[in-house]
Amino acid sequence: xxxxxxxxxxxxxxxxxxxxxxxxxxxxxxxxxxxxxxxxxxxxxxxxxxxxxxxxxxxxxxxxxxxxxxxxxxxxxxxxxxxxxxxxxxxxxxxxxxxxxxxxxxxxxxxxxxxxxxxxxxxxxxxxxxxxxxxxxxxxxxxxxxxxxxxxxxxxxxxxxxxxxxxxxxxxxxxxxxxxxxxxxxxxxxxxxxxxxxxxxxxxxxxxxxxxxxxxxxxxxxxxxxxxxxxxxxxxxxxxxxxxxxxxxxxxxxxxxxxxxxxxxxxxxxxxxxxxxxxxxxxxxxxxxxxxxxxxxxxxxxxxxxxxxxxxxxxxxxxxxxxxxxxxxxxxxxxxxxxxxxxxxxxxxxxxxxxxxxxxxxxxxxxxxxxxxxxxxxxxxxxxxxxxxxxxxxxxxxxxxxxxxxxxxxxxxxxxxxxxxxxxxxxxxxxxxxxxxxxxxxxxxxxxxxxxxxxxxxxxxxxxxxxxxxxxxxxxxxxxxxxxxxxxxxxxxxxxxxxxxxxxxxxxxxxxxxxxxxxxxxxxxxxxxxxxxxxxxxxxxxxxxxxxxxxxxxxxxxxxxxxxxxxxxxxxxxxxxxxxxxxxxxxxxxxxxxxxxxxxxxxxxxxxxx
Amino acid sequence: xxxxxxxxxxxxxxxxxxxxxxxxxxxxxxxxxxxxxxxxxxxxxxxxxxxxxxxxxxxxxxxxxxxxxxxxxxxxxxxxxxxxxxxxxxxxxxxxxxxxxxxxxxxxxxxxxxxxxxxxxxxxxxxxxxxxxxxxxxxxxxxxxxxxxxxxxxxxxxxxxxxxxxxxxxxxxxxxxxxxxxxxxxxxxxxxxxxxxxxxxxxxxxxxxxxxxxxxxxxxxxxxxxxxxxxxxxxxxxxxxxxxxxxxxxxxxxxxxxxxxxxxxxxxxxxxxxxxxxxxxxxxxxxxxxxxxxxxxxxxxxxxxxxxxx
Numbered sequence: 044x045x046x047x048x049x050x051x052x053x054x055x056x057x058x059x060x061x062x063x064x065x066x067x068x069x070x071x072x073x074x075x076x077x078x079x080x081x082x083x084x085x086x087x088x089x090x091x092x093x094x095x096x097x098x099x100x101x102x103x104x105x106x107x108x109x110x111x112x113x114x115x116x117x118x119x120x121x122x123x124x125x126x127x128x129x130x131x132x133x134x135x136x137x138x139x140x141x142x143x144x145x146x147x148x149x150x151x152x153x154x155x156x157x158x159x160x161x162x163x164x165x166x167x168x169x170x171x172x173x174x175x176x177x178x179x180x181x182x183x184x185x186x187x188x189x190x191x192x193x194x195x196x197x198x199x200x201x202x203x204x205x206x207x208x209x210x211x212x213x214x215x216x217x218x219x220x221x222x223x224x225x226x227x228x229x230x231x232x233x234x235x236x237x238x239x240x241x242x243x244x245x246x247x248x249x250x251x252x253x254x255x256x257x258x259x260x261x262x263x264x265x266x267x268x269x270x271x272x273x274x275x276x277x278x279x280x281x282x283x284x285x286x287x288x289x290x291x292x293x294x295x296x297x298x299x300x301x302x303x304x305x306x307x308x309x310x311x312x313x314x315x316x317x318x319x320x321x322x323x324x325x326x327x328x329x330x331x332x333x334x335x336x337x338x339x340x341x342x343x344x345x346x347x348x349x350x351x352x353x354x355x356x357x358x359x360x361x362x363x364x365x366x367x368x369x370x371x372x373x374x375x376x377x378x379x380x381x382x383x384x385x386x387x388x389x390x391x392x393x394x395x396x397x398x399x400x401x402x403x404x405x406x407x408x409x410x411x412x413x414x415x416x417x418x419x420x421x422x423x424x425x426x427x428x429x430x431x432x433x434x435x436x437x438x439x440x441x442x443x444x445x446x447x448x449x450x451x452x453x454x455x456x457x458x459x460x461x462x463x464x465x466x467x468x469x470x471x472x473x474x475x476x477x478x479x480x481x482x483x484x485x486x487x488x489x490x491x492x493x494x495x496x497x498x499x500x501x502x503x504x505x506x507x508x509x510x511x512x513x514x515x516x517x518x519x520x521x522x523x524x525x526x527x528x529x530x531x532x533x534x535x536x537x538x539x540x541x542x543x544x545x546x547x548x549x550x551x552x553x554x555x556x557x558x559x560x561x562x563x564x565x566x567x568x569x570x571x572x573x574x575x576x577x578x579x580x581x582x583x584x585x586x587x588x589x590x591x592x593x594x595x596x597x598x599x600x601x602x603x604x605x606x607x608x609x610x611x612x613x614x615x616x617x618x619x620x621x622x623x624x625x626x627x628x629x630x631x632x633x634x635x636x637x638x639x640x641x642x643x644x645x646x647x648x649x650x651x652x653x
Numbered sequence: 654x655x656x657x658x659x660x661x662x663x664x665x666x667x668x669x670x671x672x673x674x675x676x677x678x679x680x681x682x683x684x685x686x687x688x689x690x691x692x693x694x695x696x697x698x699x700x701x702x703x704x705x706x707x708x709x710x711x712x713x714x715x716x717x718x719x720x721x722x723x724x725x726x727x728x729x730x731x732x733x734x735x736x737x738x739x740x741x742x743x744x745x746x747x748x749x750x751x752x753x754x755x756x757x758x759x760x761x762x763x764x765x766x767x768x769x770x771x772x773x774x775x776x777x778x779x780x781x782x783x784x785x786x787x788x789x790x791x792x793x794x795x796x797x798x799x800x801x802x803x804x805x806x807x808x809x810x811x812x813x814x815x816x817x818x819x820x821x822x823x824x825x826x827x828x829x830x831x832x833x834x835x836x837x838x839x840x841x842x843x844x845x846x847x848x849x850x851x852x853x854x855x856x857x858x859x860x861x862x863x864x865x866x867x868x869x870x871x872x873x874x875x876x877x878x879x880x881x882x883x884x885x886x887x888x889x890x891x892x893x894x895x896x897x898x899x900x901x902x903x904x905x906x907x908x909x910x911x912x913x914x915x916x917x918x919x920x921x922x923x924x925x926x927x928x929x930x931x932x933x934x935x936x937x938x939x940x941x942x943x944x945x946x947x948x949x950x951x952x953x954x955x956x957x958x959x960x961x962x963x
Contacts, residue, residue: 072894077762077770077885078856079898079905081924085916 044630047119055114058107065103105645109638116634132172132225134217135160136210138233138254139179141531141570141595143203145234145258145338145603152255153203156232159252163230164194174220178233179205180532181567182212184220204570205532206597208237210609218246224628235606238599242610251608259285260336261309262601263293266344266594267527268328271320275348278318279330283309284602291333293317297325307332325349327574327590341601345574345592346527351375352587354521355394357409359386360401360416365504369513370399376517394586396540397520401498410542412490412520417497418463425493426464434460438476444483446519447472450508459497469493483519485562488541490520528592531572535591537564545580569593674772674779674822679949683783686953686962716744752807752847753785753792756839757824758880760798761900762856764826766882766944773880773944774852775821777952781850782817784962786810793843794820797835798828829900830857836864846872854880855928856900865935875937876961879928882944886921888914 046052076082137160143153164173173194175186186197214229221227227247234255265280283289288310295303303319321328326349332342354376358366363380370378379391383403392398398409404422420429440452452473457480465471469484469491482493496503503509522540529535539546539560546564548556551573558564569575572595579587595601720729720740733741755778763771778794785792786808793806794817805820806813830853839849849868855861855877868875888909896905907913925941932939940959946952956962 073897073904074894075765075897075899077765077854077882077899079896079901079903080856081885081917081920082896082905082907084920085907085913 044120044122047121047629049118051117051119052114054117055111057110057114061103061106061110065100065106101648102645105641105648109641109645112634112638112641116631116638118631120630120634122628122630130170130172130225131167132174132222132227133163133167134174134176134221134227134229135163136176136178136182136213136217136229136231136233137198137201138208138210138231138236139177139201139203140205140208140236141203141340141572141597141600142208142234142236142338142603143254144340145255145260147234147255147258147337147603151203152234153201156234156252156254157198157201159232159254160198161195164191164198167191172222172225174217176213176216176220177201178208178210178213178231179203179570180207180209182209182216184216187220202570204595206530206595206600207532208233210237211240211243214243214245214249214609214611221247231609234603235608236600236602236604237606237609240609242612244612249611251611253605253608255603255605257605258337258603259283259287260338260341260601260603261285261289261291261332262338262341262596263330263332263344263594264314264341264596264598264601265316266328266330266346266592266596268346268348270323273323274320275323275325276318276320277303277328277330277346278316279344280314280316281307281309281332282314282596282598282601284312284604286311291335294331295319295321296329296331297327302328327592329574338601338603340531340572341594341596343572344528344594344596345572347525347574347590347592348527349589352522352524352589353377354396354517355379355391356517357381357386357389357391357395357398358401359383359399359403362499363401365498366399366401366416366513369510370517372510373514373517396522397517408487408489408491411540412492414492414494414516414520416494417459418461418493418495420461425466427495428462430461431458432460432462432478434458434475434478440473440475440480441471442473442481444470444472446483446515447481447512450511450515452508454502455506455508456502457496459500460495463493463495488562490541492516492520525577525589525591528594529569530597531593531595532567532570535566535569537566537577538562539564539579540581540587542581543579543586544582547578547580549576549578551575674775675783675818680783682949683780684787686784686957717741718744750788750790750809752843752845753781753790754839754843754847754849755782755792755794756835756849756851756853757794757796757821758798758830758851758853759796759802759824759826760828760830760854760856761826762830762854763880765899766884768944769826770854770880770882770944771824771826773942773946773948773952774878775824776948777852777878777942778850779818779821780948780953782821783814786814786817791847792817793847795839796824797839798826799831799834801835801838802828830854831860832857833860833863836860837867840867840873844872847874849873849875850878851875852878852880861928862931862935865931865937868935868937870936875932875935877928877932877937877939879925879939879941880944881941886918886943888917890914 137156139153143151143156145152147155167173170189172189174184175194175197177183177185185201186194188194210231210233217229229245229247229249230252231249232252232254235253261281261283263279264282265278268275268277277295279293281293288308290306290308293305293307294301302321302325305317307315307317309315326347328346328348330344336342351374356370356376356378358370358378358380360366360380361382367378367380370376381389386405392409395409396411397414398411399414399416401416402419404415404418404424406423408424415425418425418427420427434457442452457475460478460480463479463482465479465482466484466486468486469482471479472483473481480495484491498504522538525537526535537546541562543560546558546560548558550556550571552571556568558566572593575591575593577589577591578585717730717733718741720742724742728742730741730743757774757778759771763769763774782792782794789809792808793804795804796802803824805817808817832853832855865875890910892910893908896907929939938959938961940956940961942952942955953962
């Protein structure tokens with residue numbers, strides 16, 4: 044018998060404590076008598092002769108028994124049983140990263156891995172258990188059971204894709220999944236295209252199955268662009284994992300039009316970087332290299348160039364000139380101004396991404412985001428004092444949050460400030476003493492910012508901080524643009540417009556992916572390289588269409604040379620397997636159950652004795 | 654197996670069935686007995702069965718005394734007048750009824766014992782009450798603990814039998830004992846006196862002598878029935894225990910061994926002698942009754958031997 048948690052045996056110290064308590068609090072049997080009249084004057088010999096002998100009562104024995112059982116149970120006792128003498132539990136970890144898609148020896152590495160897995164599953168005996176774990180960008184259990192047919196069916200659905208193989212995560216998952224009552228082992232089937240890993244301990248034996256051979260590969264491992272005036276600057280890095288130099292052609296394509304073409308020469312196991320300045324007006328770019336290698340997925344890279352999200356701003360103000368100037372310099376912003384009286388009849392209300400209320404506030408928040416400047420005191424949405432609050436000139440301004448980071452408000456005079464009681468959904472980003480100046484929050488799906496000061500009264504509009512504050516506030520309130528590209532399997536984070544009712548993505552094979560709509564949508568299922576379109580729909584109408592590139596090229600993934608196995612410190616054999624087919628039986632449930640039964644008996648005994 | 658076996662765990666322990674106090678055959682046999690009242694007791698010459706020591710003008714001749722103004726002419730002995738030319742009135746012993754007072758201790762200590770002492774007291778009180786009513790005596794039955802609790806009576810005649818027995822059966826134990834207060838109060842309420850039977854375990858630290866002083870003879874003929882349980886006389890060797898006074902709840906840790914028992918017995922004997930002495934000094938009859946004695950075979954013969962019953 045062994046103990047899983049020997050420290051738990053310290054609970055057995057309760058035994059002498061129980062004995063001590065029984066000695067100290069020896070409960071005498073209480074005998075009712077009609078009167079103490081005749082007993083009162085007897086010589087009292089109880090103190091002198093009261094011995095400290097252990098009162099061996101049934102209750103004491105039951106207490107000791109319960110404490111002993113629970114103490115042993117806390118120690119996690121185990122014995123070797125022989126209920127399933129030959130049962131094995133195998134965790135089969137399969138690398139599903141992009142490198143496994145490389146054609147190696149006539150078939151892909153992944154197909155070879157799948158065949159090895161099939162062989163292993165077929166070799167299991169009745170009663171054996173297999174857990175199938177994929178190690179792509181994240182580790183995931185895809186099947187667990189004893190039926191070879193189900194396991195093989197699950198195996199057949201797997202496809203390689205995604206940058207990175209989370210072998211370490213997969214090993215942790217496997218250790219947690221393996222049933223200690225079985226003879227355990229982990230089999231890792233991988234091509235070894237892994238980054239260097241620190242040594243780690245593994246509780247069960249690990250069998251490392253290496254797939255693939257030393258095959259050369261070329262890949263575009265970086266591809267990016269940025270606007271440059273009316274043009275765009277494009278950057279690409281190409282790597283060659285080959286012992287021979289590589290000469291090839293790198294093309295930049297937009298749709299079917301070749302925008303640039305350049306001959307590249309890469310030294311053995313070297314990289315080269317190329318940049319171009321291309322005319323604007325293109326929305327997507329694709330870089331292609333004639334790799335002539337076994338992994339074509341990383342020979343192309345994709346990029347979405349036109350990532351700006353158009354923003355329609357309604358400016359409701361009696362004096363819109365200053366704000367309009369600050370807004371119109373922000374790229375992609377369209378401003379429609381109107382006095383407060385005309386706001387209710389504006390047709391643009393339905394499409395506005397941002398509504399700015401200057402000295403005015405309607406009875407309900409608009410559909411998009413809102414910036415409230417100098418809110419009036421008679422508002423139903425905010426609690427605002429009617430009188431202006433004097434600012435303490437000596438009080439420093441307290442600012443927080445990334446929106447105001449780096450903005451200098453030195454010398455700025457805020458005047459005509461009314462006190463806005465911060466609602467529970469908002470936080471104060473800028474305050475003078477305890478007087479809030481800028482608040483930011485989200486209520487009922489609306490992004491809201493509040494400036495409590497009047498722009499016309501202070502000197503903020505004459506300071507450099509003003510256009511920066513306006514631009515940052517607009518960017519903060521408006522939904523952010525999509526990223527240009529992500530790596531295959533990497534987490535894509537989208538913050539759709541709050542009014543979006545459906546978010547639809549289409550892959551390179553025109554496969555439709557409907558993502559659940561939330562304030563932040565994360566997707567990690569984009570493993571196939573290519574351009575993905577993203578559509579934000581509102582009531583069945585597409586209100587925003589964009590694209591994001593998914594690229595398979597990466598320095599780690601594209602190097603197809605087999606790497607050494609992970610430095611694992613595994614035991615020579617599993618305690619389960621070392622016991623010659625016996626498996627471990629936990630005794631604590633039985634001990635705890637027995638303790639409960641004895642407690643119940645004691646309870647009944649005490650109840651009946653009363 | 655009973656599917657609802659677990660109910661037994663929560664249900665109270667089954668109580669042994671208590672037989673009725675009296676049955677009809679026993680009561681019929683009791684009719685042969687009567688209470689032995691002292692002649693000194695003052696009763697009413699209405700139709701009782703107890704002879705009085707007082708000589709009154711009566712048709713049953715026993716003695717003479719000179720006629721005095723106001724005497725009933727019917728009791729003038731005209732034969733004596735014819736011989737001696739003087740008026741004499743015939744005197745004789747009259748039959749009178751007496752008032753029987755049954756005081757039943759209903760303190761918590763009376764519930765102790767197996768069977769409970771209260772049951773023995775109820776049996777004795779029921780028997781004496783039955784005899785009183787069948788002999789046309791006036792009967793009062795009173796339960797008490799620290800004070801007088803419930804009273805039955807005055808009652809006379811067999812028609813009150815059922816009510817009397819029902820009253821006795823309904824006496825429940827509760828409270829502590831205070832004999833002095835009870836007897837003094839009772840004597841003040843009943844100044845004419847009578848035959849007083851106190852059925853009690855007398856487990857009160859003091860008060861018996863003061864109480865009996867309030868019930869002096871010849872107004873009162875007092876009978877103290879001391880109810881004892883055999884376990885009181887012969888306690889077991891229980892070792893270290895805690896004694897709990899069922900009346901006061903007080904606890905007394907003690908080791909009950911041979912030495913303790915010997916001390917206890919000495920205490921018990923002294924206590925009984927004290928009670929007997931008090932009763933003797935106050936003109937009361939003291940009788941010790943064990944609660945386990947069968948009524949018909951042991952208690953009644955014992956009371957007859959003590960000339961309480963005839």
